[in-house]
Amino acid sequence: MxxxxxxxxxxxxVLKCEYAVRGEIVxxxxxxxxxxxxxxxxxxxxxxLYCNIGNPQSLGQQPVTFFREVLALCDHPSLLEKEETKSxxxxxxxxxxxxxxSTIPGRATGAYSHSQGIKGLRDAIxxxxxxxxxxxxxxxxxxxxxxxxxxxxxxxxxxLRDEKDGILCPIPQYPLYSASIALxxxxxxxxxxxxxxxxxxxISELKKQLExxxxxxxxxxxxxxxxxxxxxxxxxxEDNQCDIVRFCxxxxxxxxxxxxxxxxxxxxxxxxxxxxxxxxxxGYGEDDxxxxxxxxxxxxxxxxxxxxxxxxxxxxxSASVREQVYKIASVNLCSNITGQIxxxxxxxxxxxxxxxxxxxxxEKDGILQSLARRAKALxxxxxxxxxxxxxxxxxxxxxxxxxxxxxxxxxxxxxxxxAPDAFYALRLLEATGIVVVPGSGFGQxxxxxxxxxxxxxxEDKIPxxxxxxxxxxxxxxxxxxx
Amino acid sequence: MxxxxxxxxxxxxVLKCEYAVRGEIVxxxxxxxxxxxxxxxxxxxxxxLYCNIGNPQSLGQQPVTFFREVLALCDHPSLLEKEETKSxxxxxxxxxxxxxxSTIPGRATGAYSHSQGIKGLRDAIxxxxxxxxxxxxxxxxxxxxxxxxxxxxxxxxxxLRDEKDGILCPIPQYPLYSASIALxxxxxxxxxxxxxxxxxxxISELKKQLExxxxxxxxxxxxxxxxxxxxxxxxxxEDNQCDIVRFCxxxxxxxxxxxxxxxxxxxxxxxxxxxxxxxxxxGYGEDDxxxxxxxxxxxxxxxxxxxxxxxxxxxxxSASVREQVYKIASVNLCSNITGQIxxxxxxxxxxxxxxxxxxxxxEKDGILQSLARRAKALxxxxxxxxxxxxxxxxxxxxxxxxxxxxxxxxxxxxxxxxAPDAFYALRLLEATGIVVVPGSGFGQxxxxxxxxxxxxxxEDKIPxxxxxxxxxxxxxxxxxxx
Numbered sequence: 001m002x003x004x005x006x007x008x009x010x011x012x013x014v015l016k017c018e019y020a021v022r023g024e025i026v027x028x029x030x031x032x033x034x035x036x037x038x039x040x041x042x043x044x045x046x047x048x049l050y051c052n053i054g055n056p057q058s059l060g061q062q063p064v065t066f067f068r069e070v071l072a073l074c075d076h077p078s079l080l081e082k083e084e085t086k087s088x089x090x091x092x093x094x095x096x097x098x099x100x101x102s103t104i105p106g107r108a109t110g111a112y113s114h115s116q117g118i119k120g121l122r123d124a125i126x127x128x129x130x131x132x133x134x135x136x137x138x139x140x141x142x143x144x145x146x147x148x149x150x151x152x153x154x155x156x157x158x159x160l161r162d163e164k165d166g167i168l169c170p171i172p173q174y175p176l177y178s179a180s181i182a183l184x185x186x187x188x189x190x191x192x193x194x195x196x197x198x199x200x201x202x203i204s205e206l207k208k209q210l211e212x213x214x215x216x217x218x219x220x221x222x223x224x225x226x227x228x229x230x231x232x233x234x235x236x237x238e239d240n241q242c243d244i245v246r247f248c249x250x251x252x253x254x255x256x257x258x259x260x261x262x263x264x265x266x267x268x269x270x271x272x273x274x275x276x277x278x279x280x281x282x283g284y285g286e287d288d289x290x291x292x293x294x295x296x297x298x299x300x301x302x303x304x305x306x307x308x309x310x311x312x313x314x315x316x317x318s319a320s321v322r323e324q325v326y327k328i329a330s331v332n333l334c335s336n337i338t339g340q341i342x343x344x345x346x347x348x349x350x351x352x353x354x355x356x357x358x359x360x361x362x363e364k365d366g367i368l369q370s371l372a373r374r375a376k377a378l379x380x381x382x383x384x385x386x387x388x389x390x391x392x393x394x395x396x397x398x399x400x401x402x403x404x405x406x407x408x409x410x411x412x413x414x415x416x417x418x419a420p421d422a423f424y425a426l427r428l429l430e431a432t433g434i435v436v437v438p439g440s441g442f443g444q445x446x447x448x449x450x451x452x453x454x455x456x457x458x459e460d461k462i463p464x465x466x467x468x469x470x471x472x473x474x475x476x477x478x479x480x481x482x
Numbered sequence: 483m484x485x486x487x488x489x490x491x492x493x494x495x496v497l498k499c500e501y502a503v504r505g506e507i508v509x510x511x512x513x514x515x516x517x518x519x520x521x522x523x524x525x526x527x528x529x530x531l532y533c534n535i536g537n538p539q540s541l542g543q544q545p546v547t548f549f550r551e552v553l554a555l556c557d558h559p560s561l562l563e564k565e566e567t568k569s570x571x572x573x574x575x576x577x578x579x580x581x582x583x584s585t586i587p588g589r590a591t592g593a594y595s596h597s598q599g600i601k602g603l604r605d606a607i608x609x610x611x612x613x614x615x616x617x618x619x620x621x622x623x624x625x626x627x628x629x630x631x632x633x634x635x636x637x638x639x640x641x642l643r644d645e646k647d648g649i650l651c652p653i654p655q656y657p658l659y660s661a662s663i664a665l666x667x668x669x670x671x672x673x674x675x676x677x678x679x680x681x682x683x684x685i686s687e688l689k690k691q692l693e694x695x696x697x698x699x700x701x702x703x704x705x706x707x708x709x710x711x712x713x714x715x716x717x718x719x720e721d722n723q724c725d726i727v728r729f730c731x732x733x734x735x736x737x738x739x740x741x742x743x744x745x746x747x748x749x750x751x752x753x754x755x756x757x758x759x760x761x762x763x764x765g766y767g768e769d770d771x772x773x774x775x776x777x778x779x780x781x782x783x784x785x786x787x788x789x790x791x792x793x794x795x796x797x798x799x800s801a802s803v804r805e806q807v808y809k810i811a812s813v814n815l816c817s818n819i820t821g822q823i824x825x826x827x828x829x830x831x832x833x834x835x836x837x838x839x840x841x842x843x844x845e846k847d848g849i850l851q852s853l854a855r856r857a858k859a860l861x862x863x864x865x866x867x868x869x870x871x872x873x874x875x876x877x878x879x880x881x882x883x884x885x886x887x888x889x890x891x892x893x894x895x896x897x898x899x900x901a902p903d904a905f906y907a908l909r910l911l912e913a914t915g916i917v918v919v920p921g922s923g924f925g926q927x928x929x930x931x932x933x934x935x936x937x938x939x940x941e942d943k944i945p946x947x948x949x950x951x952x953x954x955x956x957x958x959x960x961x962x963x964x
Contacts, residue, residue: 013639072557149815298594303592330504
């Protein structure tokens with residue numbers, strides 16, 4: 001009998017889905033890492049350096065002490081009754097843990113919560129949003145999620161009926177969006193960011209792609225904007241954001257705002273503005289625009305990827321639509337409480353006057369300033385190489401340099417049945433142990449080739465990364481120069 | 483302009499999905515709870531008692547100390563360097579936390595892990611499975627998940643192409659299955675458990691429903707078995723399990739084994755056997771049967787629902803199919819690390835000789851013995867009431883009594899536009915504050931009516947629950963007696 005489960009009889013949407021951030025190159029890197037363990041010295045490098053994914057703590061970034069103190073106390077509340085605890089934990093971590101526990105019914109951090117998240121934690125998140133934006137936020141609009149990804153899936157699940165429903169997505173994009181649209185059977189409508197203007201988002205391009213999609217009978221449901229950009233690192237200007245909001249209102253689109261890098265801004269002349277703040281600033285209320293903002297504990301200066309915390313703030317949906325979102329959330333019962341607590345902490349960190357404030361601020365500033373220096377060092381290094389041009393990382397955690405590959409390299413890639421940027425990334429990995437993601441995993445203007453490289457290796461490793469990269473690139477170009 | 487998002491233009495699969503465990507009755511209970519806070523004394527009871535969901539810690543069950551010690555140390559590893567820690571934590575919790583941290587690359591509990599979960603933790607889980615079953619288990623077969631639910635969704639997403647793909651599910655069933663099948667656009671093929679034989683699972687019934695579905699052109703992909711049963715509480719006998727395994731092999735079905743209640747057995751003459759153990763015992767290997775076992779940290783004696791930990795063990799899938807499962811898992815990056823650690827702990831708890839063993843065993847036995855007493859007390863109470871018959875809870879966390887409703891009550895329900903059991907459950911809630919789930923949320927033989935009630939109220943509250951329930955039921959029957 002033929003096997004009852006085979007690739008041929010799986011859901012074709014699953015087969016279609018791609019996620020390069022953990023794709024072929026990374027799987028090959030994991031094999032090489034095993035080889036380094038079993039046969040040390042067998043490769044031209046000593047370690048694999050994962051620059052494929054925004055995962056700061058995997059590369060040595062330390063967690064923020066205050067956050068972890070609170071988590072430990074909430075995990076094991078009987079510590080709060082012990083005298084020794086006062087010498088092991090800061091006073092404000094102890095009082096914060098007590099306050100958090102008092103908002104959890106029965107102080108039960110091991111119980112399923114309300115499917116949107118614990119009310120007291122959502123109150124803290126809403127207060128943090130209101131303080132950030134200067135406009136009110138409501139705990140009932142918050143859905144706490146296991147990282148931002150499940151929120152994105154929930155929205156795609158809600159909006160996409162079939163392949164005639166489309167979602168406008170930036171190209172290049174974070175491939176969660178293309179993967180989720182594929183899994184839910186919709187159509188990705190690309191709009192191209194303009195590399196020449198620092199990955200600018202042009203309204204004329206949005207209009208053109210929207211009209212083109214509509215002319216093909218696609219019902220375009222939503223616009224995804226990633227700000228700060230991933231993989232492109234640009235930070236949108238305020239007037240550009242106003243135009244985007246007006247465009248969504250005029251065209252009847254849901255605005256899906258990926259704002260997970262809101263704390264990661266590295267240039268003085270740019271500032272993060274949430275789309276909700278922008279919408280309220282120009283006088284748009286709930287009825288004008290359905291808007292979803294995604295936030296995550298994985299990014300920012302905290303980088304708590306493994307804790308899987310995050311939330312989405314939903315405004316402008318009718319009560320009956322919201323009920324449907326609640327229902328989908330309730331099928332999975334709730335997100336993890338540790339992540340819920342952490343989501344409340346990042347939106348309500350220590351304040352001036354708190355015992356932990358000075359240490360907290362030093363940790364936060366230290367991480368963000370170091371990331372800015374690393375971004376600049378890597379950007380300069382890329383721009384100094386033959387055939388590479390790299391926009392500034394104004395924000396987020398990535399550089400997305402364009403590699404102007406010689407024709408011979410493109411032909412060699414073709415012979416190896418690889419996309420040219422995947423061929424380059426694979427050769428880079430095999431020569432240096434540096435893992436990057438080929439631009440083809442994010443989408444790019446046809447005929448251009450890029451890589452995404454995080455700015456996350458620890459600062460003392462950056463010179464070595466640059467040296468290794470430079471040596472590889474020069475050898476590669478020498479080998480394939482036309 | 484019409485709103486761009488309205489119930490009328492949402493994904494119809496979302497609209498179709500139902501999840502009664504957090505449905506109408508529970509939403510009404512939350513409203514009443516708010517009323518109790520704002521207007522104390524305005525209702526005939528002082529508190530809402532949530533018996534709708536297997537959520538032990540929400541009703542006062544304390545977490546297992548050893549598990550929480552380890553979690554706190556892993557959340558804040560710098561505690562391990564402090565002298566005071568030795569007096570605050572047990573020695574084996576300290577050594578376990580150190581061992582766990584040593585298996586996490588960079589000791590980074592805040593980093594995304596391998597998308598199947600941290601390898602060292604999967605090794606511990608596999609070792610626990612092997613010890614439980616007496617057959618080998620492999621870390622590469624383990625996918626650690628945020629509770630069992632995401633694993634179930636992943637399988638449905640993989641297997642279901644369209645409404646011509648069917649999944650055999652028990653009726654009554656845990657509504658995660660019907661919800662997930664609806665969300666993924668497949669067809670639920672019901673097989674009825676036999677209430678008269680203590681919710682027996684008859685192979686003849688499986689065959690009949692399978693053939694019936696096939697005659698309608700349905701490609702039946704998998705069989706769901708929940709053992710111990712939810713909501714029905716039966717524990718399958720070994721020879722019955724052998725027959726089920728043979729049936730799946732002969733009919734080319736994936737066996738989806740929901741084994742999350744494996745620790746919850748309350749009768750001496752029944753014992754939990756994993757389906758993998760059964761399959762291997764009768765000589766079936768990987769090639770004979772694709773088999774997925776779901777486990778969760780939310781159930782058992784630990785009841786750590788809020789931590790969202792769990793895993794699925796996948797055997798009998800080809801490498802190329804497994805790659806697809808890995809790809810879907812990787813789109814969400816990984817499950818939360820706290821839940822991952824806990825999943826390793828429940829499968830590898832303290833052993834005789836460890837410092838914590840005596841305390842651990844006392845906590846575990848105390849909880850399980852108390853659950854057995856509570857199950858018996860509630861079962862007896864139900865069976866003592868007019869028009870109620872209730873099977874024994876051999877395992878799991880629920881009783882599923884049949885309520886023989888008088889015709890007048892059925893007509894009153896019809897007038898109120900409710901299913902008769904929903905009408906009964908709503909009246910119960912309004913009279914007593916006790917929240918149960920109507921049987922219609924799980925499925926039942928047409929014309930029969932049930933409720934699902936957890937056995938989880940703390941033991942000192944059980945007499946009051948019984949008294950309140952009895953008073954309500956007698957009044958209800960008096961009101962509606964034919």
